[in-house]
Amino acid sequence: MTDPSPLSSLSSALADIVARTAPSIVSVHSHRSRSTGFVWKPGLIVTADEALADEGAVQIGLPDGSTAAATIAGRDHTTDVALLRADATIAPVKLGATVPALGTLSVVVAADRDTPSAALGMVSASGKSWRSLRGGDIDSRIELDLRLRDSQEGGLALDASGEAFGMAVLGPRRVLVIPTATIERVAAQLEVRGRIARGYLGLGLQPVRLDDGVGAMVMNVDKAGPSAAAGIRQGDVIVAVNDQKLSGVRALSRALGPASVGTVVDVAVRRGGEPASFKVTIGERPEA
Template structure:
């Protein structure tokens, strides 16, 4: 049965009103995140003069870590137009999550959803807030869904979520809103300006760790390495999966690798059976969950295969 023009108009008007109501409701928990240069001009932020943030928990704002270049003089512009200072409680570049603390100010907290419920084709809203223009919105669909993945810097992301919509200037760090009107994650710009969503479950995990420790625990081997290509004859003789590997150029005294017996000149070719072709492969295997875990590291030493058991340490806190 076909719909009449008046029924179609009524349906579209209802959808339009629902979308506008959702933007207004969720937008009440979205802030603009601002920075200032030493000359008083906005500019601490790498890509934009401001990014967006989500009032994730009472007094806790989450935003995109990649947009924050310096940690001094960070402020947020609230939905009511006030601009107030915040402090950075912690940040994790590998998942692109930064956590900001807002003192003694109350306004709506976002209703958090679950990216695990998303399917390709679901409607999606991206919201952002500017310092002068208020809340803005972009609508599209979920264009791709995938399994858990690791960022290039080793961050563990619970689910791959790509959106087919425009992330306008200042939208990074803002919410991805699902069809139920809940915040399913935080939006960020991927390669070639791809719109990606960091799932809410990942954000929650990072927030919990940053609030408890102020940093994210990272696996640590205590090695200096660089890529190397092994000869075809050695690959064949040792039945290696590939010619790739990383040669050890430095071993930290009393570090995890040193205690396991790794020597300068050793070539790492696999970790727990996973081939290694460059240092990025190694870093990708050293997530939070590997700290304290014993890995089987396959080496080539003096042209002969060798396996050592290496217990992953925790990377020391960086001193800035």
């Protein structure tokens, strides 16, 4: 009997990886939207937040073909991680800690039309941490050269050894991976609090052009917010924070991440053309 060819051995290894992972993969149904999720802990399922409807009931399709009701335990729009609770006995996956190297093979195991599915591709980008357009801190930049259907978003990305390194999501022009470090960090907070703490200044801001750069005009002030307590008023123009010139309102908003809550910042403003400075203790953004 001849030894199997390298291609045959690779094919068998990939099929084995998919077969081991598929029992922990579920389909997620929410208000005309279908996506994929995976069991993070017993009774807790991680899925892609952007694929989850904003309202209505959530149901999951289990590997045995049955369905179960699920509730949203928490969601974070900025990192695209959502956590569901479901009364279903499914073994959780083991998330790895490594970031795959550029050019390595990757398999995404997902659900497509309520049946297990898999996609094979290559890691086309593997780099440092980055910040999403919504202000979320993503621990590693990982992109995959493969195609996924909408229903496969939220699937589990595995390396050639079968280790899970993140959740596959659909970017504007490519498939991105939310790495396991981000998932573990965010899902742990969602499990306990149901939300991710975000910094809050209590200001409504409008960008304005200045002779020496840009500023942010205070259009309204939350009377119960931290900026009002510090003495900032409507009509003030913020020009710097902690001695760094303001680069824009969006940049200021992105700086108000979870780590900012409780910190004290020096806010430099112009009031009636005159400079003024205030120390503001960043609060926690109230729930909408």
